[in-house]
Amino acid sequence: MTALTDDTLATTPGAMRDEMIVFAIMAVLLAAVPFTGIYPFFVMQALCFALLACAFNLLIGYGGLLSFGHAMFLGTGGYVTGHFLKVGAISLPYWPGMWFTIPFPPFSPEMAIIGGTAVSCLLAVITGYVSIRRQGIYFAMITLALSQLIYFIYLQAPFTHGEDGIQGIPQGKMLGFLDLSNTTVLYYVVLVGFLAGFLLIFRAINSPFGEVLKSIRENEQRAISLGYKTDHYKLLAFILSGTLAGFAGSLKVFVAQNASLTDVEVAMSGLIVLMTLVGGLGTVFGPVVGAFVIIAMQQYLAGFGQWVTVIQGVIFVACVLLFRRGLIGEIAHLLKRSL
């Protein structure tokens, strides 16, 4: 059985240097955006999704696990951060339907982000423990069902306001002085968040941990016979992926100023898969490119209504049948470099 990422090139010695150069170019290009006429709001959204897609890619591209439920982390990061920013109170359930509330005043942005990311991490630990037992399609199905479970919980939970979502989330001042309601300041904060998350993933991939992950993906039995506790490594990758996805969700709340059910739907999980597929599963920069392509498409084709869904479906089918390496994957293959 050909694995999903068998087409990605193995890392060559010059690969890391290539990747660092591309990273630097990407960072400079993104930093220059406020000085061009491009609508910064669109780029900020794309950055959040790019980080989300990179987090997802960590799991599939290097861990070999296709998660169809990453929306649950995006949504959790968003809802928790949004709630902390707007209301602040922490409600803990002590019985189904009964909540015990600790009233806090609204949090500052950095505490809200930490809170959102922490809760996503906790969710990743719990869901990872349940899902890691299986792999391949079973793993995908389980993550799908778990994310639907989370969707229904959020639909009912009072703090999310169900269909109405959390609206009018204040942006506040990061670290006391960075006024996030200023679009340019917000842009650079989001950019820094994205680059930091990206570098973290990059570091994880190119570390002993990453090497073990890759070996598990190639041949799990062999890795086990070499003495590695493969389940632990896979769980760690899942937790890292989920936490960073939650972080992306937290950032997105500052951009959109609302948190809603759309972020936890199955369609969102599908969108994440699509972004990574288009960009190139298992490539370093593929998810970023894929995210920008898909978000741009949604933005500029918005007038076409539901044809956008059809186009996304067609891209899905085309990528799976013909274009399995994705955009960056094909470029990398042509240039015989690792991207």
Added chain:
Amino acid sequence: MKKSIASLLLGTALSLLAADVAFAQDKLDKVVKIGSLSDQSGLYADLGGPGSTLAAQMAVEDSGLTAKGWKIDVIAGDHQNKPDVGVNIARQWFDVDKVDVIVDVPNSGVALAVNNVVKEKNGVFLDSGAGTSDLTNAQCTPNTVHWSYDTYTLAHGTGTALTKAGGDTWFFVTADYAFGAALERDTTAAVTALGGKVLGGVKAPLSTSDFSSFLLQAQASKAKIIGLANAGADTTNAIKQAAEFGITQSGQKLAALLLFITDVHSLGLNVAKGLNFTETYYWDLNDGTRAFAKRFQERAKNHSMPTMVHAGVYASLIHYFKALEALGGNPHDGAKVVAKMKEIPTDDPLFGKGSIEPNGRTIHPAYLFEVKQPSESKGPWDYYKLVATIPASEAFTPLDKSTCPLLKK
């Protein structure tokens, strides 16, 4: 290295220049852009949707402003009943497309979210689609005017009438979002004020197609009235299934708290006969309403008649244009235009004479209708008979009871 510094400086200079130009735009001009934000393809598409865009275009044509040299555009957007999609479209419309006024917006959840954005961007929000009375109470802004109806109207129209007629125990089937909650809340207040009791309620997700388990719960409660606190396709499905499960046969009465003529058309008179509900516009009320309806029907999809939402879009824009003419142009300052709108009394052939309260609520009479029996109807769209006229003072929240922060000065 030097090249990038130079380009950086140039870029900064250019953007500062652009900002400078933007500031100089604080004067009046004759350019207006209208955005009709609606549910274009979902459960509210018939009562709002493309019909609202048509109503907006008709208002532009009837105002005669294009002949006077004004440039007025109407664009449409689909919020898909999702607040985040609505907010994204609204934000983009203000930031990039230079839209001045947003109309329609059925779905109270989306309306409340867009309400925030309009206030932030100092635009104008003329809502005639959403029901939640919060838009002129706790969530009122100086940029919003709420047209056509709200949950208070429905509650005090239908709720009061049915309770007075003997329906003193109620059970609610509520759409689980802002509108349903607001409608349930306001109707409960109206029912209990007359001594009635609410025996219970159940929340159904928005866009439910199978109401069987909810209706069975309603049946088990033995309440005399089953209040349907939902709208559009949710209401029509519930009504059809209530008939299927024999609920209406066994003595309980259905209260369709929000019903539009398009709903009655899709239900058919056989199913909908006898239903009581409140609306503020019906095409066959008087000559003014008939004239508008005839012109609308010619151009509408499927030749359907205008609903009170479509009528609200038309009337709100006609009044908006009056305010712009009074100001001598478009100042692109939402709060200023809305303030002017509140000064002028409203008068149009659809709703008659009325006014706009300081909290943004339009005041005019409302009507209690009953769906005709099939034998009483003379043809398609001849569905309603007028039961009572509710004076403006009773149809909307009295100012002294309004929780609008703008009023507390």
Added chain:
Amino acid sequence: MAALYAQLLVGLINGSFYALLSLGLAVIFGMLNIINFAHGALYMMGAFCAYFVLSLTGLGYWWALIIAPIIVGIFGMVLERTMLKWLAGLDHLYGLLLTFGLALIIQGVFQNFFGSSGLPYAIPDELQGGMNLGFMYLPIYRGWVIIFSLVVCIATWFLIEKTRLGAYLRAATENPTLVRAFGINVPRMITLTYGLGVGLAALAGVLSAPINQVRPLMGENVIIVVFAVVVIGGMGSIMGSIVTGFALGVIEGLTKYFYPEASNTVVFVLMVLVLLVKPTGLTGRAA
């Protein structure tokens, strides 16, 4: 008490749909190892087919029960021949992704032409009206749904487990090369099996049209519950899916009576519990 029985009966009706749909999924997965994400969209196509058969030809419900599964089944076989075949040697995840993309396309196209609201489809005259069962008034049509799905499920199980054709199908999945050596046309078997699974989905769609209205998104949410059903019942086990489908419908009905807020989540919570205890599902085989 009457209310409890009423909710249980409604639950059984829902369970009939779960069983029919998970049967189709289980057939496709059991035989082809493909997770058919497009199952919900094909269910929807079945309902639309019934609607069109009625409006274009005037043929009613009873004809639709036969025609719609055949038309949609053929459509499914075309899909299998043209697209799924290409993925034969690859990781099964590609099949999942492909069918997911197909679902998006099918649903999007229908949404464009028909909006998201429902098209009405009337209950056939023979099945109108209801029976007073004492604890509730049961519409005859809904009673018919339960009986019909039960019959179809048992018939399919019999076909696959007890007949020769079924034996060939099962053998072809376990060891295609050997079966081909016996002269049996394996690719054709596979295409037919996919067609059968899709046909079952379309049949469920026709059955559901008078209850749920014909809407482009009608398959979207039910399909995930059905996935959970198949995971609980054991992916690939026919009887497991049927029993679990009905059982979960009843459990949902129970939850609606005792604790309505949890009725949406109970299926998934059960799935998590089953997976923690028995990762292959209640009756499934290890894969």
